[in-house]
Each structure stands twice: as C-alpha cells, then as structure tokens.
Amino acid sequence: MAEMNTLPTVTAKNYFDPDIEMAYMGSTQVKNFMRCEAAELARLKGEYRSAATTAMLVGSYVDAHFEGSLDVFQAQHPELFKRDGTLKAEFSHANDIISRMEADELYSLLMSGQKQVIRTGEIAGVPFKVKIDSLLDGNTCAEIVRRFPETASVMGLCDGAIVDQKVMRDLEDVWDGTERAYVPFWRAWGYDVQGAIYQAVEGHLWPFLLAVGTKEDEPDLQALHIRDEVLAPKLAEIEDAVPRFQAIKAGREAPRRCEHCAYCRATRKLTRIIDAEELEAPYGEAED
Numbered sequence: 001m002a003e004m005n006t007l008p009t010v011t012a013k014n015y016f017d018p019d020i021e022m023a024y025m026g027s028t029q030v031k032n033f034m035r036c037e038a039a040e041l042a043r044l045k046g047e048y049r050s051a052a053t054t055a056m057l058v059g060s061y062v063d064a065h066f067e068g069s070l071d072v073f074q075a076q077h078p079e080l081f082k083r084d085g086t087l088k089a090e091f092s093h094a095n096d097i098i099s100r101m102e103a104d105e106l107y108s109l110l111m112s113g114q115k116q117v118i119r120t121g122e123i124a125g126v127p128f129k130v131k132i133d134s135l136l137d138g139n140t141c142a143e144i145v146r147r148f149p150e151t152a153s154v155m156g157l158c159d160g161a162i163v164d165q166k167v168m169r170d171l172e173d174v175w176d177g178t179e180r181a182y183v184p185f186w187r188a189w190g191y192d193v194q195g196a197i198y199q200a201v202e203g204h205l206w207p208f209l210l211a212v213g214t215k216e217d218e219p220d221l222q223a224l225h226i227r228d229e230v231l232a233p234k235l236a237e238i239e240d241a242v243p244r245f246q247a248i249k250a251g252r253e254a255p256r257r258c259e260h261c262a263y264c265r266a267t268r269k270l271t272r273i274i275d276a277e278e279l280e281a282p283y284g285e286a287e288d
C-alpha cells in the first residue's frame with residue numbers, strides 16, 4: 001500500500017498520458033502485452049506508434065457522443081471533416097449508428113449509467129486503472145428487468161452492472177491468428193480480458209455487458225453478457241501474466257518479440273539464413 005500512495009491520481013484528462021500509462025496497467029496494455037511484449041513496450045515508451053485507424057476513431061466518436069463531449073472531440077479531431085467542413089462519410093455514418101442506438105429502449109437504458117467512470121485498484125499487486133463507459137446502479141438494473149423481463153437472469157440479482165460500448169464492423173466471428181481459428185469477436189478482441197479486469201478493479205463483481213452497434217449499412221445492435229464463469233479463468237490468466245508485464249515496464253525483464261506483428265516486421269534485422277522448410281506459416285493478422 002505504501003507504493004500506492006506515491007502513484008499519481010488518474011483523471012479523465014490525464015488518463016492516457018505517458019506517465020499515467022507507465023504508472024498503471026490498463027486492459028488495453030494487458031491485451032497488447034499478451035499479443036506482443038516488444039511492441040507494447042515500444043508503444044508505451046513512445047518509440048512506436050501504430051497509426052490511430054479511422055476504425056478506432058469511429059469508436060471514440062460514438063463514445064464521445066454518449067459521454068456528452070462530442071463538441072470537444074470534434075474540435076480536437078479536425079481529421080473528422082472534409083475540406084468543405086462537413087463530416088467525412090465514416091463519421092456521418094457514425095451519426096446513423098448513434099441514432100439507431102438511441103432509438104432502442106434497452107440499448108439506451110444500458111448506456112444511461114454514470115459515464116466514463118474511472119477506478120483504480122490492484123491485480124496481483126500491480127496497480128491498474130479502468131474507465132467504464134456506463135456504470136449502472138441497482139435502480140437502473142431493476143428498471144431494465146421491469147421493462148424487459150427476459151433480462152432477469154442477468155440483471156435480476158445485482159446492485160449494478162458494468163457496460164462497455166463497442167462499435168464493431170459486424171457481429172461475425174473473427175480470424176484469430178494465435179488460436180488459428182474463427183472465434184467470437186468478443187474473444188478475438190480480448191473483451192473477456194477487459195471484462196475480467198474491469199470487474200476485478202471495480203470491485204463489486206457486477207455483470208459485465210457489451211452494448212454493441214455495428215458499422216454495417218443498416219447498423220445492427222446487440223446486448224451481450226460475458227458470464228462470470230468465462231471471466232474467472234481469464235482473471236487467473238491475467239494474474240499470472242501481469243507481474244511479468246509490470247517488470248518489463250520497469251525495465252527488470254526484457255520483452256519478448258512475437259515476430260509476427262507490424263512492430264516486429266518493422267524492426268526485424270536479418271542475422272541468419274534459415275532453411276526454407278523452417279519458415280513458419282504467417283499468422284493471420286487481426287483487423288480492427
């Protein structure tokens with residue numbers, strides 16, 4: 001606990017600042033470290049920056065809308081606009097997705113909680129920070145069950161729920177290069193890892209829900225619950241993994257290269273000639 005006292009306070013404004021990112025682990029860091037330690041350390045040190053893709057920016061745009069900070073977001077991101085000052089097609093479509101979300105009663109209730117709630121805590125002795133899109137209280141959970149009785153099995157017995165909003169290309173399975181198989185999108189993108197971290201750091205073990213909208217021409221919606229039985233083994237995996245990630249951040253352990261990601265490709269130095277028959281099949285690269 002003595003160490004906790006020396007940690008800087010996490011706020012909405014400094015949440016992604018480099019010193020805060022170095023002081024606290026977050027779910028994106030864990031997901032990235034699990035994928036490639038070398039790439040994530042380089043990113044945290046500011047030595048490597050994967051371009052913020054338009055796909056990620058669309059997700060942030062929708063988040064900003066629900067947080068009520070779209071004006072600020074637009075002012076900070078001139079790249080949302082065309083030269084004539086109107087929104088680029090992707091962000092104009094994001095407005096359609098938002099309209100679709102807001103027209104749905106259950107979706108709106110799920111997003112009606114306290115927005116962008118920051119919490120800090122520890123997992124396996126490592127300081128963590130999380131930012132929850134919509135934190136529901138017990139009254140809202142009860143109201144959801146009253147209006148939508150079929151949600152009772154998920155929301156019926158809790159004093160709160162953790163909702164994360166996702167804007168996905170679609171709801172189809174995704175190719176996972178590590179598992180070398182098509183897996184549900186929420187597993188491919190590590191939303192089970194995120195859920196386990198959010199639940200542990202928030203501390204109440206409330207249900208972890210995904211409120212999903214898609215970027216398809218006719219945007220689809222879905223409300224998903226990742227059950228505690230799915231999150232528990234993920235948390236155990238995270239507890240095993242994060243002391244090493246923390247040691248890598250502190251410079252006490254050397255990061256391993258995955259040799260498959262964009263960072264590893266960009267920084268590969270040839271030092272030997274390999275037998276052609278030893279060449280590993282390339283991993284399928286995950287998309288946004």
Ligand SMILES: [Zn+2]
Nearest residue numbers: 036258261264
């Ligand atoms: Zn790599």
